[in-house]
Amino acid sequence: MDYQNRVGSKKGSGGIAGTAETNQYRRERLKTLLQSKINIDSDPYVFKNHLGVLECKLCLTTHMSESNYITHTTGRRHQVNLMRRAEIEKRQNGLTSDSNIDKNIKKRYWKSIGKPQYKAIKIRDEETSKKGLLFVLKLDKIKSDVTPAYKFVSNKEFSRGKDNDTSFQYLVISAEPYENIAFKIPNTSSIISNKTWDYWDVDTKEYCLQFFYSS
Numbered sequence: 226m227d228y229q230n231r232v233g234s235k236k237g238s239g240g241i242a243g244t245a246e247t248n249q250y251r252r253e254r255l256k257t258l259l260q261s262k263i264n265i266d267s268d269p270y271v272f273k274n275h276l277g278v279l280e281c282k283l284c285l286t287t288h289m290s291e292s293n294y295i296t297h298t299t300g301r302r303h304q305v306n307l308m309r310r311a312e313i314e315k316r317q318n319g320l321t322s323d324s325n326i327d328k329n330i331k332k333r334y335w336k337s338i339g340k341p342q343y344k345a346i347k348i349r350d351e352e353t354s355k356k357g358l359l360f361v362l363k364l365d366k367i368k369s370d371v372t373p374a375y376k377f378v379s380n381k382e383f384s385r386g387k388d389n390d391t392s393f394q395y396l397v398i399s400a401e402p403y404e405n406i407a408f409k410i411p412n413t414s415s416i417i418s419n420k421t422w423d424y425w426d427v428d429t430k431e432y433c434l435q436f437f438y439s440s
């Protein structure tokens with residue numbers, strides 16, 4: 226998709242359009258997108274993380290569904306970021322003719338801040354004496370509008386089909402703008418779903434997650 230041209234092609238505007246114009250533009254774009262059933266795979270800014278959640282690499286936002294992401298791409302924030310991005314590209318291209326520059330810019334745009342601090346503690350259920358694990362993550366730099374989320378991912382899914390070993394699986398925790406953190410855990414017995422519990426403390430920025438094995 227050619228964002229640069231679309232942004233630049235707005236009639237009579239050298240920069241950010243007026244509100245009325247933007248709203249109309251947004252409505253039209255949404256209509257076009259819905260009609261053409263935009264292929265998210267070809268969008269360089271959308272990324273599906275291990276939790277199946279869509280992330281906009283341009284705005285560092287998360288979206289639970291494709292339609293939610295599409296709506297986001299028509300919003301003012303995304304449009305402004307597209308324009309900024311086009312400006313940066315224009316500048317960069319003026320400085321260098323390196324054809325890899327576009328790839329480099331895209332990489333830099335995802336401002337991951339590394340992995341969060343965490344503790345993993347072996348626990349035992351008092352009633353059933355089943356074994357389990359408790360994870361505590363310190364997420365001081367989490368984005369204010371993000372709630373941490375977790376997902377159990379099979380080894381096959383995690384390795385994108387390259388590894389079929391079913392003796393282990395992964396627990397993936399996401400909390401933007403931190404990198405997703407994946408814990409390799411045994412798969413020998415299943416996890417008791419109604420004993421799996423997580424808690425996000427907005428004040429202390431601590432995220433706790435615990436689960437127990439059924440055997």
Ligand SMILES: [Zn+2]
Pocket residue numbers: 281282283284285286297298302303306
């Ligand atoms: Zn965006």
